[in-house]
Amino acid sequence: MTCLKPENAGPATTGPNGLDFNPFDIMEPRTPTMPPKEARNGGRVKAADVRPEGLYLPNNNIQTPNMVSPEYVQLSTAAAITLGIMPGKMHRCGCTRCLNILLTYPEGCRANCAYCGLARHREADRDYADRNFIRVDWPSVPMAKIAQIVGEDPDASPFHRMCISMITHPRSDEDTVSVLKTWTDHVDPDAIPISILSNPTTMERQDVQTLRDMGSDIFTVALDAATPEIFDRTRGKGVQSPHSWKKYWEILMDARDIFGPQKFGAHIIVGMGETEFEILELVQQLVDLGGHSHMFCFYPEQGSLMDHLPATPRDQWRRVQLARYMIDYYGIRVEQMKFDDQGRVIDFGLAQAELDSIIDAGTAFRTSGCPGKFAEDISACDRPYGDSPPSDIASYPFQPADVDIRRIRSQLDMLKPGQTYEDGDDLEDY
């Protein structure tokens, strides 16, 4: 059947050739090339050996300093602004509720995931601490300074959660433990819960247990790819990267045993070539295991091996976002939904009035992730504009207003009678 979008279906972003989804065949990453010898393993940074002093802002036109975890970590631009160590404002967001931390080394992440700005192949042209990741820069800061600032009054902190992203590095297991210790020396985990975004490739079951014993609340595994084939193509052998689907599932199941129901989950990126049916089957599988899925909309990160490919068409993204929310929080099962012969959702398995109330509540379209202090289905981790520009928001880092809901409805081709949405309506008021 044809998958051209009807002409009257609103301004939703469409993919290649007018497709309203990203098919497997076109989502092929570039083949990575080998960086010059002097740039490998952080060679430039180590040779210059510029000592770090306090905060380092990426792309500062100075040599990237020789910063190393566990003393140093990187944190998201939104977290740095919220923490008060960087000036700036985010469109329509006062602050972020999650303190996202990334381990850092001159050698950087040793994996080569095709969609990721931190991938190893970028050694050729950009030092690790200067690389963009989920569309933003990540300033580097001494971990003790972060813990001291938040530790002054954790109960009054804007942060509802702290999350350590482990990246892939031979030292990341032991350094995650050290970073966690620095944090818990200053901040009670009951005041600000801790999440771990793990690196299964270097981990064993005991590592998962240790992180739980140290007070971590939620453990997540970034599967990212929704099928084994896409996993292998984007983060395994297809791009000379060390990860395997089997190992990721092994650690995910360890996390299920050790952290327990509702305290483990998987990250999944929508639009890397899977069908909507495939990704929602995975969402159902995670729910049946007692976990959650955290969804990201594929965005062609500049400098990555997939930066030539289309962002996920908004039609596909909204359908998956809505269906995932219903499976995760409304007890709707994937078997109740109907799909067409391209695997697209054509029936969400709910009466229209109930579906309307879920859409109009807007929560389904907010950034998904580990919960904060507002509600179980409202993520602390709001990642402002991590998967889209503010002009075409994929994951809303705030409660969508009426105009946003109209935009979402137009993308879903579900505007109510009399409702309209014109491109840019949601930007006019803000």
Ligand code: SF4
């Ligand atoms: S392991 Fe994580 S940080 Fe490293 S390249 Fe892959 S996605 Fe990026």
